[in-house]
Amino acid sequence: xxxxxxxxxxxxxxxxxxxxxxxxxxxxxxxxxxxxxxxxxxxxxxxxxxxxxxxxxxxxxxxxxxxxxxxxxxxxxxxxxxxxxxxxxxxxxxxxxxxxxxxxxxxxxxxxxxxxxxxxxxxxxxxxxxxxxxxxxxxxxxxxxxxxxxxxxxxxxxxxxxxxxxxxxxxxxxxxxxxxxxxxxxxxxxxxxxxxxxxxxxxxxxxxxxxxxxxxxxxxxxxxxxxxxxxxxxxxxxxxxxxxxxxxxxxxxxxxxxxxxxxxxxxxxxxxxxxxx
Amino acid sequence: xxxxxxxxxxxxxxxxxxxxxxxxxxxxxxxxxxxxxxxxxxxxxxxxxxxxxxxxxxxxxxxxxxxxxxxxxxxxxxxxxxxxxxxxxxxxxxxxxxxxxxxxxxxxxxxxxxxxxxxxxxxxxxxxxxxxxxxxxxxxxxxxxxxxxxxxxxxxxxxxxxxxxxxxxxxxxxxxxxxxxxxxxxxxxxxxxxxxxxxxxxxxxxxxxxxx
Numbered sequence: 001x002x003x004x005x006x007x008x009x010x011x012x013x014x015x016x017x018x019x020x021x022x023x024x025x026x027x028x029x030x031x032x033x034x035x036x037x038x039x040x041x042x043x044x045x046x047x048x049x050x051x052x053x054x055x056x057x058x059x060x061x062x063x064x065x066x067x068x069x070x071x072x073x074x075x076x077x078x079x080x081x082x083x084x085x086x087x088x089x090x091x092x093x094x095x096x097x098x099x100x101x102x103x104x105x106x107x108x109x110x111x112x113x114x115x116x117x118x119x120x121x122x123x124x125x126x127x128x129x130x131x132x133x134x135x136x137x138x139x140x141x142x143x144x145x146x147x148x149x150x151x152x153x154x155x156x157x158x159x160x161x162x163x164x165x166x167x168x169x170x171x172x173x174x175x176x177x178x179x180x181x182x183x184x185x186x187x188x189x190x191x192x193x194x195x196x197x198x199x200x201x202x203x204x205x206x207x208x209x210x211x212x213x214x215x216x217x218x219x220x221x222x223x224x225x226x227x228x229x230x231x232x233x234x235x236x237x238x239x240x241x242x243x244x245x246x247x248x249x250x251x252x253x254x255x256x257x258x259x260x261x262x263x264x265x266x267x268x269x270x271x272x273x274x275x276x277x
Numbered sequence: 278x279x280x281x282x283x284x285x286x287x288x289x290x291x292x293x294x295x296x297x298x299x300x301x302x303x304x305x306x307x308x309x310x311x312x313x314x315x316x317x318x319x320x321x322x323x324x325x326x327x328x329x330x331x332x333x334x335x336x337x338x339x340x341x342x343x344x345x346x347x348x349x350x351x352x353x354x355x356x357x358x359x360x361x362x363x364x365x366x367x368x369x370x371x372x373x374x375x376x377x378x379x380x381x382x383x384x385x386x387x388x389x390x391x392x393x394x395x396x397x398x399x400x401x402x403x404x405x406x407x408x409x410x411x412x413x414x415x416x417x418x419x420x421x422x423x424x425x426x427x428x429x430x431x432x433x434x435x436x437x438x439x440x441x442x443x444x445x446x447x448x449x450x451x452x453x454x455x456x457x458x459x460x461x462x463x464x465x466x467x468x469x470x471x472x473x474x475x476x477x478x479x480x481x482x483x484x485x486x487x488x489x
Binding site: 230 | 311383424432444447
């Protein structure tokens with residue numbers, strides 16, 4: 001199977017938030033009334049019940065006008081996902097389609113994945129003790145349907161296809177965007193093994209709450225690659241070691257009893273039998 | 278040799294020890310469900326691994342209580358134990374040299390030991406150090422989220438503390454050379470013979486003082 005990707009053309013988004021609504025619709029997530037955010041942005045951040053949202057950014061153009069930029073915020077389905085490696089219970093998996101998804105019964109909402117995501121995507125549902133995030137609509141794309149958000153996007157700001165197709169399309173879109181935004185750039189082609197979301201941004205990623213050079217914490221993987229296997233080994237070795245020592249001491253104790261009994265002239269019942277004879 | 282029994286651990290010490298031990302075992306079992314998969318068959322007992330995490334936190338509170346209560350109520354006993362444990366003497370080194378033999382149940386001449394022998398001191402220190410790290414990182418994870426370093430330290434010291442505990446349980450329950458000492462933790466008393474053989478230094482100090 002080919003790795004799939006979404007192209008998120010921020011220069012085309014009109015903030016209709018159709019994707020935000022249709023994501024809730026397909027995934028059966030009830031609506032949440034949030035606090036006032038100070039702008040037209042609907043909520044401050046994603047939540048266990050909100051897997052995608054449009055973030056609003058106000059910028060000043062060179063001529064003094066204000067322009068609005070809208071970025072769809074959702075899981076990027078990294079080529080090298082930190083969350084997956086951080087999960088102690090193998091509750092995260094990566095499909096051949098490139099979707100990083102959660103295995104319901106394995107996830108216990110421990111939250112170990114949260115600090116290892118450079119995009120602050122995993123949200124912990126404290127009530128059900130599960131991590132929740134965008135699934136890349138794996139239930140749809142695995143059945144040759146398009147992701148819900150892409151299907152609903154009117155201005156073509158979200159596109160869906162194979163990673164290579166989207167990568168090529170991003171180059172084309174960039175050319176068009178650069179006419180309006182001289183600083184326009186592509187984000188997500190090289191970051192973390194290539195993201196499942198390739199962005200066309202009007203300006204540098206730092207302006208849109210995206211890390212310029214997303215990196216994974218150095219302690220990532222030490223848990224799974226070192227502490228877990230060697231820890232298991234150490235505990236098993238201790239158990240086996242004490243077990244063997246126990247067998248050894250029992251054998252020795254048995255031999256001691258035997259020899260002392262022999263020295264005394266045999267076992268008690270044997271002595272009795274001798275007398276009886 | 279007379280069957281005279283000698284008081285070793287006061288009731289307060291024994292209560293603290295068993296509170297800590299029961300909490301520790303509960304914590305180790307429930308914590309291991311996140312660490313590995315070998316105990317997942319036990320999960321239904323706690324209501325799934327999610328339930329085990331709740332039990333883990335409750336047991337954590339009990340373990341902290343097993344440290345804080347003795348510190349508040351019997352600070353002298355606690356500091357006497359800590360003070361003894363950090364004083365590693367040449368007699369302790371001598372004890373540790375014969376430790377492999379002891380482990381295999383072979384009696385060997387040991388230099389006269391204090392109230393705690395070299396092995397008990399090492400065990401105490403393992404538990405004190407790993408206990409401090411486990412409680413600190415555990416509270417951090419509970420109160421402010423896991424972060425990137427706390428789970429790593431928590432897991433590392435879990436392994437150290439658990440290996441220490443397994444050795445401790447083996448020596449106290451199963452090893453024929455040392456398992457008489459379990460009586461000290463159960464009833465508080467150990468035979469005079471055992472004390473003379475295994476804690477000669479302490480026996481001499483106390484009983485010489487008594488005679489004088």
